[in-house]
Amino acid sequence: MSAEQVRKQQPLQQPNREKQVKVKVHRKKWISTGEKFLYSIASTAVIAASLYMVHFSSSTDKLNRDIQQAEQKIDAQQSQNENLAYQVKELSNPDRILKIAKKNGLSIKNSQVKQAGKVTN
Known part of the structure; x- marks a missing residue:
């Protein structure tokens, strides 16, 4: 090979x-920094409102x-109270009181027995 041929091949190599x-x-950017800030504030507000609603609902249910x-x-x-009032009426029956009085040896001079009324102040 001659020098000329080498020079011709050299630039090719x-x-x-x-x-x-x-x-x-x-x-x-897909979302700018300001938008990220606004979105984070809005999402925080939504989460806080949701938590408040759940708390309020649970306290209302408890109440x-x-x-x-x-x-x-x-x-x-x-x-x-109604049962006790009925028992009071039964126990204050004059016939019952007379039977208990005769049983215990009490004698009644006057044959009229009256039921005592309620005491008021």
């Missing part, structure tokens, strides 16, 4: 040595259960 500059492409229990106790007490 060597790649271009030009400087390649890397260009950095700035892509536009309703307490009211129902109080009403049940009141109904039970009223029925007990």
Whole structure:
């Protein structure tokens, strides 16, 4: 091979040595920083409102259960009071009182026995 042939082949074998500059492409962000801030505030507000609603609902339910229990106790007490009032009427029957008095040896001078009324102040 001659020198000319070598020179002709040499440029073909060597790649271009030009400087390649890397260009950095700035892509536009999908969500900007301000939007992220607004979204975080809005989501925090929604979560706080949800928690408040759940708390309020549970406290309302607890209050309703307490009211129902109080009403049940009141109904039970009223029925007990009615039963006791009926027993008072039965026990204060004049015939019953006369039988107990005669049984214990008491004599009644006047045959009229009256039921005592309620004492009022």
